[in-house]
Amino acid sequence: MKKTGGFMIGILIVAAALSGPRPGRPAQKSSDPQFKVKLDFNRWHDVPELYSDMERLRQAFPKFLRLASIGKSQDGRDIMLMTVNNPDTGPETAKAAMYIEANVHGNEIQGGEVCLYTIWYLMENYGRIENVTRLVNERVFYIIPTVNPDGRQYFMESPGGSARSGHVPVDEDNDGLLDEDGPDDLNGNGVIEQLRMRVPGRGTHRLSSTDPRILEAAPQGEAGDYILLGPEGLDNDGDGRVNEDGPGGYDQNRNWAADWQPEYVQRGAMNYPFELPEARGVADFLAAHPNIAGVQSYHNSGGMILRGPGAESAGEYPAEDARFYDELGKQGERIIPFYRYLIIWSGLYTVHGGFIDWTNEGLGIVSFSNELWSSEQYFPSEALREQQKDPESRIAPRRSRYFFDDYLEFGDEFLEWKPFDHPQYGKVEIGGAWRKTQGRVPPRFMNEELCHRNMAFSLYQADEMPMIRLGEAAAEKIGEDVHRVFLDIANPKLAPTIMARAARNNVVRPDLLLLAGKNVQVISAGWVDNKEVYRVKPSVLQLIGQKDLKRIIVRSGHPGKTTRTIMYLLKGSGDITFTYDSVKGGQAAKTVRLG
Numbered sequence: 248m249k250k251t252g253g254f255m256i257g258i259l260i261v262a263a264a265l266s267g268p269r270p271g272r273p274a275q276k277s278s279d280p281q282f283k284v285k286l287d288f289n290r291w292h293d294v295p296e297l298y299s300d301m302e303r304l305r306q307a308f309p310k311f312l313r314l315a316s317i318g319k320s321q322d323g324r325d326i327m328l329m330t331v332n333n334p335d336t337g338p339e340t341a342k343a344a345m346y347i348e349a350n351v352h353g354n355e356i357q358g359g360e361v362c363l364y365t366i367w368y369l370m371e372n373y374g375r376i377e378n379v380t381r382l383v384n385e386r387v388f389y390i391i392p393t394v395n396p397d398g399r400q401y402f403m404e405s406p407g408g409s410a411r412s413g414h415v416p417v418d419e420d421n422d423g424l425l426d427e428d429g430p431d432d433l434n435g436n437g438v439i440e441q442l443r444m445r446v447p448g449r450g451t452h453r454l455s456s457t458d459p460r461i462l463e464a465a466p467q468g469e470a471g472d473y474i475l476l477g478p479e480g481l482d483n484d485g486d487g488r489v490n491e492d493g494p495g496g497y498d499q500n501r502n503w504a505a506d507w508q509p510e511y512v513q514r515g516a517m518n519y520p521f522e523l524p525e526a527r528g529v530a531d532f533l534a535a536h537p538n539i540a541g542v543q544s545y546h547n548s549g550g551m552i553l554r555g556p557g558a559e560s561a562g563e564y565p566a567e568d569a570r571f572y573d574e575l576g577k578q579g580e581r582i583i584p585f586y587r588y589l590i591i592w593s594g595l596y597t598v599h600g601g602f603i604d605w606t607n608e609g610l611g612i613v614s615f616s617n618e619l620w621s622s623e624q625y626f627p628s629e630a631l632r633e634q635q636k637d638p639e640s641r642i643a644p645r646r647s648r649y650f651f652d653d654y655l656e657f658g659d660e661f662l663e664w665k666p667f668d669h670p671q672y673g674k675v676e677i678g679g680a681w682r683k684t685q686g687r688v689p690p691r692f693m694n695e696e697l698c699h700r701n702m703a704f705s706l707y708q709a710d711e712m713p714m715i716r717l718g719e720a721a722a723e724k725i726g727e728d729v730h731r732v733f734l735d736i737a738n739p740k741l742a743p744t745i746m747a748r749a750a751r752n753n754v755v756r757p758d759l760l761l762l763a764g765k766n767v768q769v770i771s772a773g774w775v776d777n778k779e780v781y782r783v784k785p786s787v788l789q790l791i792g793q794k795d796l797k798r799i800i801v802r803s804g805h806p807g808k809t810t811r812t813i814m815y816l817l818k819g820s821g822d823i824t825f826t827y828d829s830v831k832g833g834q835a836a837k838t839v840r841l842g
Contacts, residue, residue: 282371283307288364288695291356291684293403294396298327300363301392308370310334311383317391318528321414324396326528329366331388341834344387344538345709346612348529349545351499351602353398353410357619357688357697358545362392364698365705379706386709389532389539394525395499402683406432406439412495413525415517419496422486429493431480433669433677439490440662440680442476442669450474457639458646460661462679479677481670500546501598502526503605506561513599520600529602533610537756540712540742540831542606542614543705548687549595550586550621552579552704555607555614557591557598565747571807574741575615575708582707583700585621611749611831613742615708617701620689625651648686660685711741713832715758715805720825720837722817729770730817730841733778734825736760737810744832745804756830758801760813764823767841769796770816778812788814805832817841 284307286300305312311333316325332339347365349358369388372379393399395413402410407430416425430439443452443462453471455461465471480489498515507513507520521527533539554572556562563569576588591598595618598604603614626635626642634640641650652660664678689697718735725731738744749755762769773788775781781788791799796815805811805827817823820842828834 280371280375284367284371286363286367288360288698289691291403291688291691292359292363294324294393294400297359297363297392297399298325301327301329301366304366304370305329308373311370311373312366317532319524320395320397321524322397324400326391326394326396326525328532329388329390329392331366331369331383331390333384336384337834339387339536340538342385342387342538343540343709343712343714343831343833344389344536345541345543345705345712346389346533346536346539347543347545347705348391348394350393350395350399351544352547353395353412354402354683354687355411355545355547355619356399356402356684357547357694359392359399360694361545361619361698361701362390364695365702366390368699368702378710382706382710385714386712387538388709389536391529394529398495401494406430406437407490407493407683410494412497412515413499413523414495415497415523416494417496419492420484420486420488422484422492424484424492426492426494426496428483428486428488428491430478430490431483433479433481434667436662438662438680438682440479440677442479442667442672442675442677443664443679444474444476444672444675445472446474447472455645457643458649460649460663460679461645476672476675479680497523499523499525500544500602501600503530503600503602505600505604505608506556506558507600516600530605533606533612537610537830538833539610539612541705541708542603542612543708544602544614544616545701546616546618548620548622549618550583550623551595551618552576552583552586552588553591553595553603553616553618554588555591555601555604557601557604559592559597561592561604561608565751567743567747571741571743571746572613575613575711578707579615579617579704582704583617585623585627586617591616607746607748608752609754611746611752611755613708613712613746617704619697619701620687622686624689624693648681651690652685656690711807713738713742713744713805713807713829714740715744715827715829715832715835717825717827717835717837718810720839722839722841724842728818728820728842730819732815732817732823732839732841733775734813734815734837735810736805736813736827738805738807738832741807742831743804743806744829750803755804758804758830758832759826759828760799760801761826761828762797762815762823763826764819764821764841766821767817767819767823770818772796772799772813772815775812775814778814781814804829 305314313330317328349362397414450471450473452473453465455463501516504520606612606614660682662678664676667677669675716737720734722730722732745755773790824838826836
């Protein structure tokens, strides 16, 4: 056996030496790929770093990547979009496209890394992994890592952890002033902490008996030793409140023209749809690219794969659309453990004027929004989840974050209480807070898996978008210059070329079946369920009653996972070309000779 093993190893070594590296790529050590662009996904990029890495990728893969700005943010930053397309397999508009965005809310940063990872992974594995190569050849990807660069940069640079908004000034406290009382980092450590005052026997809060780092409300009828004063900061405008009117103060995911509602119904909606410059930039781009068939908008926390509608009043999707979404969503739950496939209004909360409602309702695009981080990933096994049910356990819900920080992040995230002399409150204690990257974003060492699994779901969605293929097209002569042609039209993917809601809303141009030929007249055309049955029983033909049979309008599109056959009765001779043109399913052509 030893000789055989050595012999086989020798054969493998020789074979590897003879095969050599693939052209255009460095040699690999064992099975470990050698990447052209080395990027880090265990850290958070600020906007200049994010854009710099996008440019590095563009320079490394200029054939496939195009980097451009789709507009400006409120503060004048570019909103950068990367297009991934193989020009050798056709122009962008002839292929179904997948649009992926992230960081709509400034503090929801990890989606930017998922987008960057997706671009990087597609390029580094093109020509190495067959299915990745096929996807890049067949599809187009439009990727915006940060739709809200102002919010992202503010979150990265400022101490505040609640930078959801962009930077259009808003009067949040209704005092006639704009953004005048934002967070104040009084001790300069980059975190807005909590403030408490020790008042033995006269307070409202006490230290937890299970962990003194936890400050809890004293039981009813008992006094505590502390008063919780609220967040670190100052009353900058003299209204008795702290940090109540920082930069912005609206929600970019409530400013879209699907079930938009005014501010008194939907907080953060602004004055009218598309008021925000970032929303206008994205809307203009999507409207100019009708070949976009799929959308993914990455958000932050909860471990959810969300679809619309955002409000119950909008009504459920048509049954055929819902079945399709369910198929993708349930597969997503298998691709990304700890994620739940949910409808926004029933599984999360009501949203009016949401982005993926507009892309679905207004543009007919298959749209999902993943909430990326799930706290269940801290303790993933069944045994640990059982332990969490015990209130005395070290990983009981109230204590689990402290345990994780102590033993896996070595105390890096929690800030202990310390004495502090506050300019307005006097002698207090400051601390008891988590760094702004804790809780809503994954621990850095866990981020690459989050990037990969969410990318995998988006690539699965992209792969199941419609793709028209023309199959057999044989001409049979049945009379003097008269031919019968059967043409098979296939869509092997799950998605139809036009979703049912899109067809009802008339928001996607109907598919077109075109026939081109100089000396050809179309006598009739119709759909055939079974070619062999039709040959013996022509009455099964479903005649197409349109005037111009060289330009047949297919109003409801082509279903998913379906092959349909059309029969033409033609008079003439020479070459004819059939072209099926679908806005979201791409184009396919077939040439047949008559006579």
